[in-house]
Amino acid sequence: xxxxxxxxxxxxxxxxxxxxxxxxxxxxxxxxxxxxxxxxxxxxxxxxxxxxxxxxxxxxxxxxxxxxxxxxxxxxxxxxxxxxxxxxxxxxxxxxxxxxxxxxxxxxxxxxxxxxxxxxxxxxxxxxxxxxxxxxxxxxxxxxxxxxxxxxxxxxxxxxxxxxxxxxxxxxxxxxxxxxxxxxxxxxxxxxxxxxxxxxxxxxxxxxxxxxxxxxxxxxxxxxxxxxxxxxxxxxxxxxxxxxxxxxxxxxxxxxxxxxxxxxxxxxxxxxxxxxxxxxxxxxxxxxxxx
Ligand SMILES: C[S@@+](CC[C@H](N)C(=O)[O-])C[C@H]1O[C@@H](n2cnc3c(N)ncnc32)[C@H](O)[C@@H]1O
Numbered sequence: 001x002x003x004x005x006x007x008x009x010x011x012x013x014x015x016x017x018x019x020x021x022x023x024x025x026x027x028x029x030x031x032x033x034x035x036x037x038x039x040x041x042x043x044x045x046x047x048x049x050x051x052x053x054x055x056x057x058x059x060x061x062x063x064x065x066x067x068x069x070x071x072x073x074x075x076x077x078x079x080x081x082x083x084x085x086x087x088x089x090x091x092x093x094x095x096x097x098x099x100x101x102x103x104x105x106x107x108x109x110x111x112x113x114x115x116x117x118x119x120x121x122x123x124x125x126x127x128x129x130x131x132x133x134x135x136x137x138x139x140x141x142x143x144x145x146x147x148x149x150x151x152x153x154x155x156x157x158x159x160x161x162x163x164x165x166x167x168x169x170x171x172x173x174x175x176x177x178x179x180x181x182x183x184x185x186x187x188x189x190x191x192x193x194x195x196x197x198x199x200x201x202x203x204x205x206x207x208x209x210x211x212x213x214x215x216x217x218x219x220x221x222x223x224x225x226x227x228x229x230x231x232x233x234x235x236x237x238x239x240x241x242x243x244x245x246x247x248x249x250x251x252x253x254x255x256x257x258x259x260x261x262x263x264x265x266x267x268x269x270x271x272x273x274x275x276x277x278x279x280x281x282x283x284x285x286x287x288x289x290x291x
Contacts, residue, residue: 001048001049001054002046002047002049003044006049006054007026007027007030010025010026010029010057013065014064017065019064019065026061028070029057029060029074030057032074033053033057033060067214068211069092069211069215071092072088072092072215075087077133079098082135082169083168084133084135085133085161085164085165087157088216089217090133090220091216091217091220092216096251096275096277096279097135099251099273100196100249100282101139101140103282104140104192104194104249105143107192108144118191123147123148124146124147124148124191125150125189125190125191126191127149127152127193127194128140128151128195129182129195130153130154130182130195130198130230131153132161133158134163136151136194136196137149137151137166138162138175140194141166141174147174148176149176150175150177150190151177151178152178152183153179154179154181154219155217155219155220156179158217159179162177182230183238183240189241189242189243189246190242190246193241193246193249194250196250196251197223197234197250198219198223198230199223199251199252199253200221200223200227200253201222201223201224201225201226201227201256203225203226205222208221228256228260228263235263239287244288244289244290245287246286247284248264248267248285249282249283250282252281252282253279253280253281254280260283264283264285266288267287267288268285268288269285269286270285
């Protein structure tokens with residue numbers, strides 16, 4: 001079968017199986033099977049697939065048709081311009097989580113009067129709680145070359161993926177990984193504590209995409225019955241571990257936005273900023289200089 005015909009028949013099949021974006025999925029999976037880029041697909045429409053390539057493409061399409069996310073089939077997802085390894089042990093990094101990086105970079109760079117709060121080469125101490133694939137820790141390590149980054153996760157399997165990603169990007173000496181519950185085992189005080197914690201409530205499970213429920217790690221998505229269980233523990237732990245004036249920056253959903261504000265009511269400079277879909281997404285709060 002020629003490459004062009006293989007893509008056409010894959011699109012028909014994925015459409016029949018109600019897979020969203022069938023063309024994108026058909027092309028992504030063929031690029032994965034052929035280890036090529038999109039330009040190659042367009043440049044060689046008449047290239048014949050070998051029988052081995054055809055059967056590997058067929059296997060990948062079958063996985064996708066039963067709902068397995070393309071990222072778990074290819075083993076890759078891009079985040080903050082970096083190609084990351086993902087396995088079913090970790091949440092697939094989402095584009096909206098990049099707002100955490102933007103927020104930290106903004107806060108690290110300036111004071112309200114426009115002057116620098118942290119000198120360019122200051123050794124900021126940053127902790128990423130629930131690091132999963134390591135996406136947040138890696139992006140911050142890349143952007144803040146002088147920062148000392150600590151990253152924790154309760155899942156040893158997730159930490160293996162995060163460590164593999166750090167070494168792929170030559171950032172392994174920059175990030176200290178630790179297995180534990182939230183901030184357990186971290187010592188010293190931090191300028192920033194960042195997190196994309198589990199924040200979905202089991203009571204809203206039926207509103208979560210089926211693919212997420214079936215294939216992404218449950219402990220990465222669900223916090224407990226109502227969704228605030230993890231942040232309710234994270235916020236006081238972060239307060240104890242931050243330096244005076246240090247920042248807590250974490251991802252939330254619209255469902256828990258009001259509860260988040262309540263939990264942060266005795267912090268300073270609390271703000272919740274929206275993502276590109278105007279959904280409340282990133283909470284930030286500053287530990288008071290005293291108290
Ligand atoms: C929503 S995922 C975020 C992963 C990654 N930071 C990202 O943004 O894609 C939440 C992560 O928190 C971890 N986690 C869940 N409960 C935890 C706990 N009590 N302490 C530490 N990590 C936890 C999960 O294993 C998962 O990797």
